[in-house]
Ligand SMILES: Nc1ncnc2c1ncn2[C@@H]1O[C@H](COP(=O)(O)OP(=O)(O)OP(=O)(O)O)[C@@H](O)[C@H]1O
């Protein structure tokens with residue numbers, strides 16, 4: 296009852312200063328609106344970049360690295376002193392494939408934490424078509440497994456990965472590569488491997504990852520074709536890409552696998568360290584700008600309430616003289632601030648949502664990113680809740696100081712001042 | 714019942730420090746019984762308003778003791794003083810003080826709504842009664858800023874009456890009224906005293922008005938020079 300009464304007094308005050316109230320409310324609306332649209336746009340962009348990067352990166356990647364820092368023969372000699380130093384140690388292990396791969400794949404298959412995995416054979420090749428000879432990489436994959444691990448299908452412009460499997464000697468070329476070789480689906484290209492073996496392969500598809508560094512040199516063949524190219528046995532693979540159920544486990548598992556299998560392992564965070572740093576900085580900028588906007592809105596409220604309190608000195612004195620306590624008066628002014636905050640916040644959400652919808656309409660076509668046709672926007676309700684919560688917090692703080700001052704005003708001072 | 718002391722002031726002293734030390738109230742001691750209608754007179758600037766602010770608990774910067782309804786109010790926290798003002802004191806300012814943005818009716822109702830003892834309907838009904846008493850019920854729904862000075866003063870009196878206070882304090886409540894309305898206010902006060910045993914302490918410059926009250930407290934330079942007992 297009492298609070299309802301105070302709220303009514305607060306509302307009457309706000310109504311009597313409609314213009315100032317509107318300006319203060321619009322300040323909050325603008326602050327929250329900008330926050331919502333900025334954050335929606337920025338996080339939308341970040342998520343898109345995340346998706347693109349993640350679609351090319353497995354949670355954990357196993358591969359055979361060249362061994363460095365290995366123990367020398369001298370270290371193994373009994374009674375050897377730390378005085379022995381071997382300079383310019385030559386790498387001993389020259390193999391590029393993962394040892395004991397059949398066993399490893401077996402173990403991976405049984406691991407509950409792993410969602411999908413796909414073995415690969417990456418090898419250097421020369422593409423020849425007519426007189427053109429291009430240097431590049433061929434990825435030997437299991438088309439079905441690879442599709443589980445990476446969304447390669449989305450990047451396919453022509454053909455299908457199933458054809459890769461059904462044609463014994465099929466190849467899918469990167470779009471840049473296909474253009475340089477001026478081949479289309481159905482044509483044949485000659486491939487020369489590092490070992491000198493030559494094959495004539497049929498183009499069964501063309502794909503585009505959106506990154507020219509990949510599209511200009513890379514092609515997909517089946518694992519079996521790649522092994523034939525390399526003249527290696529059926530267990531010869533160079534890396535295994537693993538997707539986990541819970542990507543947070545990536546760091547732990549990559550350590551575990553590298554120890555257990557005796558090969559190198561890299562988690563996605565290490566692989567994308569640069570990218571992560573970039574998106575972190577982008578987020579920081581977004582938050583800094585948003586907080587600045589909200590603070591400006593907060594200062595607006597602070598100003599207007601302070602002014603309101605000076606104008607309402609008489610009212611404060613009368614209310615106190617007729618039995619309203621300092622606390623009541625404080626609550627009246629805090630309510631005014633909160634009303635401005637809530638209305639401004641809700642309008643701000645609508646403004647922000649509207650702006651997001653508008654930005655979403657802006658066509659944005661990038662040759663680098665084929666999957667995008669308009670600006671990416673994140674509509675996560677989390678940010679809308681944060682926006683309103685922050686609006687209420689700032690308005691409360693902005694209202695608190697002037698309200699406390701009002702509660703401390705001595706009515707006699709004002710009455711005597713007349 | 715007649716002898717029950719509603720308000721006791723005990724050796725009240727007050728100083729103003731700015732611009733220089735000024736002893737404005739000097740050893741003020743008196744009491745008011747229930748049902749007593751007392752007026753305060755004295756030259757302009759002798760400290761009547763200052764005394765009333767102290768007695769109404771709005772000014773707490775004084776020495777001495779103030780007892781209202783058997784309860785010592787000196788040194789009480791602000792919250793308690795606000796409650797006492799709301800419940801037990803009806804105050805009419807020298808200059809009519811109304812909430813400008815509220816209607817006349819709302820102005821009168823607010824202290825009762827704050828007290829929260831009655832329902833809104835009952836309070837509204839009571840407020841109309843008080844306005845009727847002062848002949849301004851026809852202005853009830855007007856914004857209070859749209860009233861004449863005399864009308865405002867009558868609304869302020871109605872507001873002072875709304876919670877049926879223990880004591881009504883008025884700082885020249887008839888100062889802005891014509892003689893007819895001043896007479897009406899006096900009659901209302903007199904009736905409250907007779908019918909409800911209301912205590913009143915009214916500062917006035919109007920000798921006619923004062924002479925009709927039970928006794929006149931006379932002040933000079935911050936001191937009571939006569940308690941007016943016959
Ligand atoms: N805030 C103040 N600071 C210093 N002196 C003050 C202050 N307020 C009032 N005074 C002085 O205190 C004295 C008493 O003032 P007060 O208002 O009580 O007079 P009053 O008896 O009500 O006069 P009036 O009949 O004109 O209303 C006056 O001399 C006045 O100048």
Ligand SMILES: [Mg+2]
Nearest residue numbers: 761762807884
């Ligand atoms: Mg005075």
